[in-house]
Amino acid sequence: MKITISVLLLASNFIAQNHSEPCAFDHISNNQNIVKAEKVIQQGAITLKSNHTIKTIPVVVHVFHQGGTENISETQIQSQIDVLNEDYGKLTGTPGDGNGVDTEVRFKLAKIDPNGNCTNGVVRINSSLTNHKTYERPLLKQISFWDNTKYLNIYIVKSIPGGTLGYSSFPGGPADEDGLVVRHNYFGRIGTASSSMGRTGTHEVGHWLGLYHTFNNSCGTDLCTDGDYVCDTPPVATANFGCSASNSCSNDSPDLPDQIENYMDYTSEICSNMFTEGQRLRVQSSLTNLRADIWTQTNLVATGTDSLYAPPLVCSVVADFTSLNPEICVNNDVNFINTSLNEANAWTWYFQGGTPSTSNIENPVVNYSSLGMFDVSLVVTNGTTTDSIVMSNFVSVTNPGVGQTLPFQENFDSGIFPPNGISINNPDGGIGWELDSNASVSPNYSIRLDNLNSTNYGTIDEVVLPFLDLSSNTTTPWMKFNWAYAKSVSLYTDELIVQLSTDCGATWTQILYKNHNSLVTGPTQTTPFIPDDSQWKNAKINLSAYSNEQNVLIKIMNVTDGGNYLYIDDITIGDNSLSIENIDLLEGLKIYPNPTSGSFSVAFEFENNLPTQLRIFSVEGKLIRQVAVQNSITAIDLENVPTGIYFLMYEQNELIRTRKINIK
Ligand SMILES: [Zn+2]
Structure with missing residues (x-):
């Protein structure tokens, strides 16, 4: 990194990454789904121009941690929700009050979980998966995931390789891929993220709501139907870092400078402060057409995010657990993961058929030495409230025999x-x-x-x-x-x-x-x-x-x-x-001539242990000819079969072997 970089720029989180990509959206998104979703978003945006309704999104934050500072506080999490509301609402007097528009989207931590339990909207998972690799993201979701038609799932991790601060799915993708992953020290603006302004969250939620980078497709060919598919964001050639003014494309008329204030560029947090009307329409279209259930009044009531809902001040603990490997071979270990809600701090486990048969640690490892299906029970407490859960036949132990x-x-x-x-x-x-x-x-x-x-x-x-x-x-x-x-x-x-x-x-x-x-x-x-x-x-x-x-x-x-x-x-x-x-030498087989006009010889380079049969199949798998092997050279005549590829198959040393024959 250059030493001459100014104090102003040092306040930027994006520049601190030395121009590695802070957002992995472009590398995570699934193209085929995006193409489908894109049509829906564009068509929907046309009909929404004069429609103004505030839509509230219930949020659940899954904090993956190993007991360090990455186990961020509830107030830090709430500070990110505040930033989202300031930025998406263009709230007067806040850093989000720039030259853009109110996108008419708001965010609230869920107060009721998918099972109807009281929640603070935060799930804490003690797991080494906090050292995140993007290809391991399905594991985060296997451990903790709330119905994505009802909640925006956000995952907090300790680290992501390659200077990535976060990434998000796009609307219309598979349910189990849905949500955001963000590094703990870029989530919110206090606590471990006190050097941040929370704009990583704003940017990633933008993708989740159907927005591309302003530099998507570079300058593109058309302002509206190419680039980021938003007419009122000037085209941008490549990502802008820092806060310097730039006009990287000249194919717009009038030729406007890059909108470095837009949340969907990579510019410094300190100078990004706006979404445009065109982006509002895309966001509203995504919510209307691809995330239509999440903001309904019914769902706000179900998730405790309706404005009339008065949640209890403190929620009781809710016992819950999971495992990524509940089906094992005998004499192996099952790794249990506590997923209890509401800050449980003591655990009592009971393992039918397991060793140990009880445990008080948060994520025990249990060995099973006999075959069968076994129950697991967990009792949790936070000092004032207690809850328990029994999962019948949770563990399955089988015997694979010898390989x-x-x-x-x-x-x-x-x-x-x-x-x-x-x-x-x-x-x-x-x-x-x-x-x-x-x-x-x-x-x-x-x-x-x-x-x-x-x-x-x-x-x-x-x-x-x-x-x-x-x-x-x-x-x-x-x-x-x-x-x-x-x-x-x-x-x-x-x-x-x-x-x-x-x-x-x-x-x-x-x-x-x-x-x-x-x-x-x-x-x-x-x-x-x-x-x-x-x-x-x-x-x-x-x-x-x-x-x-x-x-x-x-x-x-x-x-x-x-x-x-x-x-x-x-x-x-x-x-x-x-x-x-040596594979071919082991087979010791020659076919000649090959390609052939129809007649050819199959020669084995050994006398003993010859296969008994040679069989010829068509590419459709139809048996064409079966020839008994008499000695090490067998002549075969396929003069009257159609030209094309055929397969010679035979059995040798209990292995079925196949060779291709080309009849021309
Ligand atoms: Zn991005």
Whole structure:
């Protein structure tokens, strides 16, 4: 950072990030949902011009903390609600009273929770997830989430990597992605955020209400139908930091300077103080068309945010808990998370079938050594009030048996996806792992993740291998696979992560991590990356630390950041000598000629242990021909079948193998 930066600028939170992006909205938002929502917002805004009604939003704040200063006070949380009302209401005499308009939106902490309990609108969760990674945001919501048609969910965390202060979802996205994540020291304007003016909250709520950055789409081509889709915010080429005047685009007429006072730029908090009429219309349209339930009178009464509601001065405690891993394999641990409301400060847990069977700590870890379903009870108190909850059959303990014997080999060449025993996880339901026939190093197929078209940045897609018995290997077990990857823009990188679990997936250890230079095998390009043979690399992971484990789960993960295709092929787990390059040698198979006009020979380079049958399938999976294997060379004639791709399949060493045949 430059040392010459003025005292005025030091008061700015955004500039303090050294021009890294303070808001991760552009990297988190899901494009397909935005396109749909955008149409609705634009159409709605047209009909709303003369409509003026104040809409109140009930808010719940989930504070993720580890007992440090990030466990911010209720008064600090209320100070953010105050800032939102000043800024969205253009309240006279406050910093929000700039040249803009009253957007006619107000905010109130919820006083009644989804179950009808009294609440102060704050949920406190003691969890290491306070050290936030954007791809872990579904976990925050799995632990604590209130119906987003009734509440605006805001998550407070200790840290977000990369200088990010916060980010938000857009209207119209999936329910379990909805809400804001903000760093504790940028939430509100007192306490840990005393150097802030609370404008990170104002800005992020703007996204939640359907606003883009004023520099969205750069200068664009049209003031109204491009850029931020707001006619009365002048176009902006790139984000403004600090408070310096600028006129970065000249395609507007009259040619107006950048509106650095707008909350939706990255300008310093001290000089941002306005939303425009065009932004008000978008916000009102979003609330009318995409968040239509949250501000209704019925919901204000249900959430205790109606102006006539007089909440009790103090709420009684409400016992509640959850776990991210209530289903385990026998002899493993369940991690319990207290989610009780209203500042409970003492906990008494009872664990049927667990060790320990009782506990007084906030988030106990409990081992289960017998099979079955087990109840969990929790009694909480805050010194004056007490509450309890029993969850029947909350814990499920099963026995996975012993994993599959090594070696494990998968080259995806069967054309079946996912192959037997492999499972695919695609939590956001967007672009996931798929079969690819263009890039394989082994004969037919590899798998790929299309990061080029995946816009739900920060989300994970997983390939999970079957349970493996690593103790079945007589020598040190190794994991090997081939990968290929290119970036689309040099700044951004997708991530390749391999994790291993010895407790049936309850906890995972990272055994391989690649991004940027360690991941790239081909040139940066904005067209789909299709590697040639020289652009594949080989990963080798020594698994000696796990050589006694009989039940190992391994998963290969892609974390998307809008880069380019990531390919995986030829996964082997077994002896070090079992090299990927040897897969074809193990098969010892030649097909010639290939491509062929119809007649060809299949030759095995060994005499013993020959397969008994060769079968030819069409791409539709129809059996075309079945030929018995008599000796190491078998001639096959397909002269009278249509041209195209066919598959030769045979069984060898209890594995089904497939090779592609091209009939021209
Ligand atoms: Zn933003």
